[in-house]
Amino acid sequence: MSKVKTQYACTECGAIAPKWSGQCSECGQWNTLVEQIEAKKGPQNARFAGYAGADQKLQKLSEVEHSDTVRIATSLSELDRVLGGGLVPGSVVLIGGDPGIGKSTILLQSMCHLSEKLNALYVTGEESAQQISMRAKRLGLNGENLSLLTETQVETIIATSQTLQPQVMVIDSIQTIYTDLLQSAPGGVAQVRESTAQLVRYAKQKGIALFVVGHVTKDGALAGPRVLEHMVDAVLYFEGERDGRYRILRAVKNRFGAVNELGVFAMTEEGLKEVQNPSAIFLSRYQQAAAGSAVTVTWEGSRPLLVEVQALVDESHLGNPRRVAVGLEQNRLAMLLAVLSRHGGVFCHDQDVFLNVVGGVRVMETSADLALVSSVVSSLRNQVLPQDLIVFGELGLAGEIRPVPNGQERIKEAKKHGFKTAIVPQANLPKKSMQGIKTIGVNHLSEAISALGEV
DSSP: OOOOOEEEEETTTOOEESSOOSBOTTTOOBSOEEEEEOOOOOOTGGGGTTOTTTTOOOOOGGGSOOOOOOOBOOSOHHHHHHHTSSBOTTOEEEEEOOTTSSHHHHHHHHHHHHTTTSOEEEEESSSOHHHHHHHHHHTTOOOTTOEEEEOOBHHHHHHHHHHHOOSEEEEEOGGGOBOTTOOSOTTSHHHHHHHHHHHHHHHHHHTOEEEEEEOBOTTSSBSSOTHHHHHSSEEEEEESOTTSSEEEEEEEEETTSOTTOEEEEEEETTEEEEOSOHHHHHTOOOSSOOTTEEEEEEEETTEEEEEEEEEEEEEOOSSSOOEEEESSOHHHHHHHHHHHHHHHOOOOTTEEEEEEEGGGOOOOSGGGHHHHHHHHHHHHTTOOOOTTEEEOOEEOTTSBEEOOTTHHHHHHHHHHTTOOEEEEEGGGSOSSOOTTOEEEEESBHHHHHHHHHHO
16 A cells, blocks of 8 residues: 655645745745645546546436435434434534533433434544443433444544444544544644545445534634535534533534524433423513513524513713623624614613623524614613513614514414514514414614503
8 A cells, every 4th residue: 555645735825845844935924834635646537537426427407316315313302403303324413512511411312312223333532431431321321232432543433433334423522533644633734624534435435424523712613624614514513601501502504404403402410401492491581570671582493482682771981881792793782772872862872781692592683683772772761671572673774673584483482472562573564463462563763662662
C-alpha cells in the first residue's frame, strides 16, 4: 500500500506548501496553513474510472422512483419530532451543545432502547467504558445488548464496525477522533474534517444511522471547520442552562424534516424526560398578575408554542440607558423601541429596558414583536394586562402590524390553554368567529396600544 502524502493549504488564498510554517508565503497571513491529504495525480480520464456510478445513465427527475423513507423510532418522541419522525438509515446527525448540557445522556438513553431491537454500537473517545457503565446504571438503563467501544482512531472504528455491522452508531465525540493519514493532533481542523468524511462515507455505504457529538466554542458555534455542518444530514443544538431543569433541542439543519423544529426535555435523576406540553411550563406565571408581562404564540417547526415575555422599564441614571434582551435579539429590541417612540408616542429614551423570555426558550421569529412592545408599554405605564390575553404580530418600521404564518392555528392553541382575548394582525383574523375567544384585529401600532388600554 502506497504511503499517503500530505501537504499544507492556506485557508485564505489557497496556496499549497510542502511543510507547515507560521506565515503563508503567498498572502502573508499568519497561522492559516492547514494540513490536508495530497490529491493523487494521473490521467484525466483515469480519475473517474474507479467510480461505481461512472457508467450509470442520466435520468430525468420525473423518472426517479419514489419510495417512502423508513423511520426508526428512538423511544423519545421529542427527539423523533426534531429528527422529522425518527432516524433514517444512512443518515448522519450532528449534535452540539455546551459541556454538561445532556448530549451523551440523551444518546445513551436512545441507544439502550434501540439496542433491544437493533444492532447498536456506542463509540466513546472521551470517557472510559466504566464511566459509561456507571452512567447507564445511575439512569436505570438496560444496556445488555448495547456494544461499547473505547477508541479514537477512525480506521479502527470502521474496521470494528464492519465486523459488528451495527444499524445505529454513536461517535462521542468527533473532536477526539483522528486518522493516521494526517500527522496533526486530534481536534484540529484537518483531523475533524477528514475523520468526519470517512465516517460519513462509511455510514452512507452501509446504511448506518450515525450520531456524531460535536463540541462547541465559547461563542456557541460548533468547533472545527464550518464544512462539518455541510457534510452531515442534520444538525441539532442543545440549548438551556446547565444548572436549569429544562433543555431545548433545536434542529438548525435537517434534510429529512422541518428546520427549527423544537423538542423540550426535563433533566431528572433518571435522565432526560420528555415534556409533552411545553406551553404549560413556559406559562407557569404567578397567580397574581403583574405589569410588564405579555403572552405570545411562536411557531417552532410544526407546532405552536406559548411563551411569556417579561419587560422591566425603569428610569435610567446613566448617560446611555441600558438595553438588555434575554431570549430575544438585542438589535431587534433597539429597533422596536425606536418604532414605539416614533409611531406609538411611547418614549423610552431615558429608561433602562430589560427583556426576558420565561423558561429559557429563545424566540427566533418576528411574531413576538407585538408582545414585546406590549410588555414594554405595560411596564412603563404600570398597567397590568389580563392573564387571559394573547398577543402576536410582526411590527414594521412604519408602525404597521404585519400578519404572521399559521395565524389561525396560533389562535386555536391559545384558546386550548384557556385564553379569552387575542390581539392579532388584521390579516390573521379568522374568517369565522371562534367561540370561547375574542379576537381583535389591528393594522397599526397605535391601534394595538389603544386595544391594550381597553381589554
